[in-house]
Amino acid sequence: MRVKCVLCxxxxxxxxxxxxxxxxxxxPIxxxxxxxxxxxxxxxxxxxIKTGNFRLYRDKKTEDHW
Ligand SMILES: [Zn+2]
Known part of the structure; x- marks a missing residue:
């Protein structure tokens, strides 16, 4: 199918x-x-994400728990 880029x-x-x-x-939306x-x-x-406006991660300390 043909699609058109919304940005360019x-x-x-x-x-x-x-x-x-x-x-x-x-x-279609x-x-x-x-x-x-x-x-x-x-x-x-x-x-x-790097500048800290986003918080996608949970506390990483829990992942180190093994
Ligand atoms: Zn494009």
């Missing part, structure tokens, strides 16, 4: 069998992002 308007073709294609078909844009968002998210 690039048209991509993705395999109909992929999970992403199914998700996009089931929910679900937006598509191409690889480069996805990476950009990921980097931004990671940076935010």
């Amino acid at each position: 308007d690039k048209i991509d073709t993705i395999d109909d069998e992929t999970l992403e294609a199914k998700r996009l078909r089931n929910r 679900h937006t598509y992002m191409c690889g480069p844009c996805n990476n950009r968002i990921e980097i931004k998210t990671n940076e935010r």
Whole structure:
């Protein structure tokens, strides 16, 4: 299926069998992002995690308990 990236308007073709294609078909609201844009968002998210605005992790000490 053909999909358009919401960020850069690039048209991509993705395999109909992929999970992403199914998700996009089931929910048209679900937006598509191409690889480069996805990476950009990921980097931004990671940076935010590093600066401490996000708290995704639980206390790591519990993991060291063995
Ligand atoms: Zn894009």
